[in-house]
Amino acid sequence: MTAREPDRADDAAIASCAVAVDVALMTVEDGRLRVLLVEPEAAVPGARWALPGRRVREDETLDDTAHRALAELAGVHVPSAVLEQLRTYGDPGRDPRGRVVSVAYLALSATPVVPDPTRTARMVDVATLDDPDAPEGPAAEGLAYDHGRIVSDALERARARLEYTALATAFLTEPFTIAELRAVYEAVWGVSLDPANFARKVRSTPGFVVPLEETAPPGPSGGRPATLNRRGSATLLHPAMLRERTARSD
Amino acid sequence: MTAREPDRADDAAIASCAVAVDVALMTVEDGRLRVLLVEPEAAVPGARWALPGRRVREDETLDDTAHRALAELAGVHVPSAVLEQLRTYGDPGRDPRGRVVSVAYLALSATPVVPDPTRTARMVDVATLDDPDAPEGPAAEGLAYDHGRIVSDALERARARLEYTALATAFLTEPFTIAELRAVYEAVWGVSLDPANFARKVRSTPGFVVPLEETAPPGPSGGRPATLNRRGSATLLHPAMLRERTARSD
């Protein structure tokens, strides 16, 4: 199977590009969606916050590069994180230092993700990234390269994935309650959902969650103990957990 | 904004990769889904059929490379084709001649796509690619590189896109009938749909299609003339055109 194939005979005209992987690692903590960002180096004037990214090594898969970027730049090791390729950004000029084609990943991890304190990385509230009144930090300065666009695309991808897949459980550690799962949906979608209808829908979707015998103790303000659950075997949800969408006319 | 940024300081360890774009151009003709494939060169022993692909040039966007691959390898010019990035394939060893990171595109074009007869490209029935009894051609030999996987992914993406977006109309030239639109869904999904319910659903989805005053003459076997339509302004469909899915238990 070392056959040579057609359609690759145009090598001479083209220089190789640098290939990088950038990762948007997201978590839900305290009901807020957060993304991992790397602080700019103080020694570099004009540098801005960026997603952790690394160039691809010779004998490394793209997934491996994503994990290495998280480990080397943030000290974060999330082998269990759900990695999903987002898309590839390759416009000439997106990196001022030359042509860099970047494969962006969306990574979802169960809370909490604690960046290595010796590294200059932080989990940043996604909602505040669009805050025009931010006094300082990534929201005020904007993100490096086209990483603002990548974060937007990652957010939209995550929102869509919650509808049709069981990906929301990737934000949670087992066991979890239905209320915790609902908090994930509310944080990612930025809406509030009816607890009763949400719970019924989750439980009526085959393979989404599996109820356990145990219950979780109620919070300090009381309330009935909640049934604990683990992830079900389903990857795709049927029926889907659809967001409200405003219909449009023509 | 020519600021230098953090997290790109690991250049020394990494060789640049070759970056290519491969395109899965799909059409629906005669009720069958087809994909554009390039014939192997007879002079190269063991070469197999492949998707049209080109390496990315220095000052070219990835989308431009996709269009160039179609033009140079198949003589196909489809500026109106809907181009959508599929995903990026970058495993070491996917190309026997060295590390090539390939950005795959899904392209949908209105029928018919006629490859330049001086080029060795053909529209191949996607369904027959999995036929184990094929005497010769791409189905018998398999596709080059990981292009079989790319075609599978492209097919699944197209199927999913028909549910939630108005992409099906990209397979049709305006004006078109509801029956022609239904034929697209049936070809891509590989199912048969109830004409009455399908038509009602399409017309009740705001912005999907816009009915015209004109009608199309019936076929040779007669029948009531069908109302002609053009594409509506909607990109996302609400409600969606959901496929039947077999529920799964846990």
Added chain:
DNA sequence: TCAATAGTGTCTTTTAGACATTATATG
């Protein structure tokens, strides 16, 4: 006339969402 295709009407089932009710905890 019949056959074929387009389009409408009707009925049933399923699902979503609003919201009341019951269950079980804390203070």
Added chain:
DNA sequence: CATATAATGTCTAAAAGACACTATTGA
């Protein structure tokens, strides 16, 4: 006891799907 949260029940509206029926053509 009141209050908070979990879980269930009930009602309505929307949508999907099965399928009968009408409309308009060709043969």
